Amino acid sequence: MPLVVHNLNNSRAQRVLWLLEELGVPYEVKHHQRNRSLQAPPELKAIHPLGKSPVVEDQGRVLAETGAIVEYILDTYANGRLRPPAPTLGEQTDNILTEAEDGPEETRLRAEGVG
Ligand SMILES: N[C@@H](CCC(=O)N[C@@H](CS)C(=O)NCC(=O)O)C(=O)O
Numbered sequence: 763m764p765l766v767v768h769n770l771n772n773s774r775a776q777r778v779l780w781l782l783e784e785l786g787v788p789y790e791v792k793h794h795q796r797n798r799s800l801q802a803p804p805e806l807k808a809i810h811p812l813g814k815s816p817v818v819e820d821q822g823r824v825l826a827e828t829g830a831i832v833e834y835i836l837d838t839y840a841n842g843r844l845r846p847p848a849p850t851l852g853e854q855t856d857n858i859l860t861e862a863e864d865g866p867e868e869t870r871l872r873a874e875g876v877g
Contacts, residue, residue, distance in 0.1 A: 764788040765835075770802050770815030771795055774828050778816045781832060787839045 769775040807813035
């Protein structure tokens, strides 16, 4: 059975579909429609307790969280493709410092209604 992507309309499940297309991995899509409040329908909760999209089913596993799904697909199917080389220590440090600055600033902007 091919990998199954639970796709909610207008959601970040598109990132997973894009990745699968790029890698040429066979998959099946199960479509779910947002309700009037733009929430996911309850049937997604029956698949994964978070009840959000994307959710992927593959080889007996049920995976949620886009980033974790992307990592799983790259580890399982990419054979080294589409993954940048491991960052140097300096690049990692820059990343952490930039992110650390971004977090509180984003929170402040959101609190002020401009984020
Ligand atoms: N952190 C999760 C967020 C999942 C998420 O919030 N998905 C949205 C669509 S992009 C969703 O299912 N919204 C409907 C709802 O929350 O009911 C991820 O990155 O996969």
